[in-house]
Amino acid sequence: MTVEDAGQSRSKVTITAIAQEAGVSVPTVSRVVNGRSDVSPETRARVEDLLRRHGYQRRVAAAARERAGLLDLVFSDLDSPWAVEIIRGVEEVAHAAGMGTVVSATHGRTGATRQWMENLRDRASDGVILVTSAIEPPLQEELRRLDVPVVVVDPEGSPALETPTVGATNWAGGMAATEHLLELGHRRIGFIAGPARLLCSRARMDGYRTALEAADVPADEALVVRGDFYHESGFTGCQALMDLPEPPTAIFASSDQMALGAIEALRRRGLRVPDDISVIGFDDLPEMRWASPPLTTVRQPLAEMGKVAARTVLRQSRGEELDSPRVELATELVVRASTAPPRDQAAAPATPAAAPAPTAAPS
């Protein structure tokens, strides 16, 4: 379809046609439509001019009135421990805007994703929020053709995407967790990493290493073990660390599930947390305050990430420009009862002023 055709049936103009006429790629037009800043001013001006001339913006605005008042929120799987927090955030914003939140899982199956795509078209959803890598690249392309605003909520940290993303400050969180343990007086701090393919894993580990370096604590590679963010890998990772000739006095498990696995491995060895060894997690899933002991961890503001994603997609659907294509919300250290000064306090340089009192000593 050419732009000439589009001019005749105005409501049918596509970004493909705009891209052809502007002599740029479809992703570039998509970037302009999505309000992203990584387009040169000249290109943006040319594309925006064409969008205006062909009534693209007006079409979006007109279509909005016919839309269903629905936001689509798509997960790979609904058994992710994050899911309900993100749903909660998205639903709150959607509800306030008088809209419904359609929750789906693609179960990693291409067939299910295709079916979902067809349903999405039928129900004329106002916007789509994808959680992480739920949608494979070819389907991202299809989504783009549907011309519906898309935002990615990304607790895992993905490489640069076409679409706007909302994430969390994983590197700063890794720093904060490690600094907390250092301030308590720990010097041998074990680290259970997440999968290497995820950027958030690397960011958390880099934060850990940088904090050690800043405190002049020599990095011992034997203290770093690989996990996959799930419970079992925290259990086995902790066992490997405790089997070292010189085991750590504290463990930073870079996900809450792995932290719980580590605590269970320690319990089975007859070791008490935090009396014998400290454990800190990452995520702050809602149930972590009910762990025994309540888990010290780094909070990812998952509900807030859902809210920001929903606001972003609504802004896009109104044709507003975004401040930034990538938003990272701040992580926050949450000190509960699974961390305390090392047992042999004398052996470590004490920093009593900075060390909070252990909050969960047996009463």
Add this chain to the structure above:
Amino acid sequence: MTVEDAGQSRSKVTITAIAQEAGVSVPTVSRVVNGRSDVSPETRARVEDLLRRHGYQRRVAAAARERAGLLDLVFSDLDSPWAVEIIRGVEEVAHAAGMGTVVSATHGRTGATRQWMENLRDRASDGVILVTSAIEPPLQEELRRLDVPVVVVDPEGSPALETPTVGATNWAGGMAATEHLLELGHRRIGFIAGPARLLCSRARMDGYRTALEAADVPADEALVVRGDFYHESGFTGCQALMDLPEPPTAIFASSDQMALGAIEALRRRGLRVPDDISVIGFDDLPEMRWASPPLTTVRQPLAEMGKVAARTVLRQSRGEELDSPRVELATELVVRASTAPPRDQAAAPATPAAAPAPTAAPS
């Protein structure tokens, strides 16, 4: 509006008009429409005849083709630990039927519920699944006027409702948990009850008492304390039990959250689970297998309850008759590592054949 009017504008006939003409109450017509069995055969025949004559069924069928392909799933709050399990079950069935699942929370606020009701009307949802008492009676009445099939998923056990409900066998679950502790050799079994206003609380407690009675273990009312299903009440309830002159050797907390609270209270006293005292919960929330120790509990099949609710509402929307207005899915004992024979095994009548070996002894 009279039925005469309805005849003229066929698509507008309401169950109120049908009720007037049949000389029965609106709930009775609703029961017939919803395929419930608790209507006398004569009344059913009269109402069905009127429904047919006024084209009510045909209207439903015709409307179905114009409907949006959406199921509405409504919670009071999305921070309920059950929420994601139920969403998962509903979504699976809806997805397979090519439908979207709209998830909402009413936050217990009437305003929010009204807004949701308006959105529901606008989006022409095919059916509504309410979780527990999310909707107050006046709004249930409004829902009825919308003429959309409604099913209640009811993990708490509600008194008889107009609408079909899907629950779980709470009484049998209470029996199973108590029998498990008895078989391990426990005789002083503490019970932390849920809120008295919820039927499921009473059913679980009755199951506990019946199991004791069946085993000829005298009930000691001092061993029963009141909680509210939340974590904090398990913590304080356990403290009260352990402060008794003769504390229990095992605690049945009638929700998982209360069981975790009890385990934390025991940890603070320097007591180990299950070495010093056994704890069993109720629900089997997904994270219970990651508790330390992994929690022995009674599983409510929450995802399955969501699936059955979704299938039921789809069946209603096709005008099919239901097998039963109230379905209770079976609960199931899940033995993990928080229960073991009492420490002073000799003091209790041993039943070694029935007692599983403790699975989580420190290695």
